[in-house]
Amino acid sequence: MWPEASRVRVFMPFPGVEVPHLCSQCQDYPCIEVCPVGALSKDEDTGAVITDREACTSCGLCIKACPGTVPYLHPKDNKAVICDLCGGEPKCVEVCTEAGYNALTIVNEGPSIHRKLYSRHPVETAKDLAVNMFGEKGEEVIE
């Protein structure tokens, strides 16, 4: 098990305020645009961003280009990690269904201008969630 190498990382800047952080597939794919060596491409079937680990030079430009700073460098080989939707059969959905939570399901919404809005810094998302959960106090729990 390797939580820090998962394509879905869950941030929790304050107890109880958890933010799953993963690629939300922007319509215009700024990460692919910025990659200087063509290591990132879009999977035509799923829309997911695919990393060519051989080609990736660990320059980190994709991290900076992402509106939510979602990609990160793998702790072992330093290559960019981005959710690839497991080729269209996401393991996270499988295990969530198997466990009986059913919190994750596969939806086919197609490209949308809203997608990019989900791509946020997890601490910013957590700050909003904290207010939603704790009211005024929520403003104070994440510095």
Added chain:
Amino acid sequence: MTPGGYAEKWLEVDLGKDKIEEVEYSDKMLRQYFGGRGLAAKILWDKFGSKWTELDPLAPESPLMVYTGPMTGIYPGSRICVSGKSPVSMGTVGSTAATEFANEIKQAGYNGVTFVGKADKPVYLLVTDDGAELRDASHLWGLDGEKTLIKLNKEVTEEFTKRKPEVGLWKEPGMIYIGPAGENMVRNAAVLAKICHAAGYGGYGSLMGSKNLKAVVAKGRGSLPEVDAPEAAKLLWRKTHEHLISRTAMRRQGTGYAGYSVGADTSSEPIRNWQEEWHDEKSYGGPMFETRFWVKKKWADFNCTTNCMKVSCIKTGPWKGDITDMPDYELQAYCGTNFGIFDPEANIHLSALADQLGHSGINGPNTAGFAVELHQRGILKDEDFGFTPKWGDVETFDKIMRMMAYREGIGDVLAEGTYRAAHLIAKMKGMQPEELLKYAVHVKGIEIGAHGTRSDADYTHDISYAASVQGGDHTSVAVDGYSDMSGAVFTDSAVFCNFTYYGVPQSLVFDFAKAITGFDITLHNWRSETGPRIVTMQKALLLLGGPDLKWKPIKDDDNPPRFYEPLPSGPYKGKTTDREVVDTKLQAYFETLGWDERGIPTKETLKKLDLADLEKSMAKLR
């Protein structure tokens, strides 16, 4: 080679000398003691041996151990085990808290940390993949739990980003810390995590405070350690989760519905310092907490499908902004009914206050309740408190808990824990300790968890606490010296949550333990050998005790006097703990574990369990 499930090393930190070393323990030691509670007891014995009786638990040389176990992070329900010489029992306790700190430290490559010495100014230890370092904590000293966590999260995450910005966003670290109660060495203070999780029993918050150690913080980007049989472990992991996910009532209610039922149904809930154990206060029902205050109904720690935690928040009124968990049953009882309080909102406030001050939400409030009963009995007076304390009054208990945490007025005496406070107050008032101890609900200095024995209708009975090497600890009760060995003795040493254990067939758990470690481990050999070895080691340390407090065999292997008073109300009115049953079962318990009729391990038992080096010390006690 390191066995499966373990990281390669442990850390040893001398806070006085600012020295950090990496250490390893032998394969044999890990097979015999596993991790957490078991390993801590063994290492303590190896370090001190017969000098144990001279060791003041709050002296610089007294070690504080913060250990994971081989199953931590891998088996569902990540927890950390805190141990050392207990400032309350003078033996050892494996005290655990749920927190991602436990898997983070393993991911960083360490199974745990042993602290000795005392730092000359407040510090915290930061553990990462690159090693460990002591950092200044002067700016955190004095802060409550919540502010400590908020500041450390920001500070440490920023530090990581500064050091290695190229890897992308740094996820927050895991941490354990103390509040003001720990800093001021309130003897039964807790080590806390995640604002409302606590390693409460044992008083290790005060041990941490005595070292000027405010927090231990860990971030590991590595993987959890490899296991011995990965395919088997994967299968067993799925099977375990299948069992856990099917526990629908536990997942929906947590223990946050029990504040009503343990009183109304089983008559075993502390009310006004255990003067009663029955109530039928429907205002205190689970739905009343859930509907108004639960802002998150499914909350779990790392790798857990039990999700028994629920986050509560008060959003309006004078206690606006108080955040805690459900509260769980123990705090619903100890920060509610035990104070004569049956109002969910007041209970959430007092639970959050206990957490933020760094009290153990069971032990600190037990002492507060004891003090108010002494006032009710006319032993403590208004002038001792500086006000008139009243049952059911939130302000009373708000004040007392603060006075204890900051050692103000009578709080300074109460900060010594219920047992020692009884002695100190007796002296103050020119009375015999027994006159006060009849109201002190503790076993071996450890205030009893919120499950009584008188109705016999709860899971706690006759010798549950009386025979336990962890005294009043409700998470580790004695049963028969065989079946209880595979309970908390195991989970506190493998180090994972009790609530991801009960409800899963034990044979499955032990198969899982074998798949992780590769040790030849079965339910039977744990119950008949490894468990008894750990408990016998703990028993020896508890019997040796010292320096200023020693428990008497048999006399102190007993319930508090209150547990022999007849229940005054409810469906179990008149019922009480059966003295004869206690005596008989205590002897049977000793016999099963190979201890003599006074509970002292025999020479043969010590030899059989590979504990022959204890013989000299035990012979003196026989």
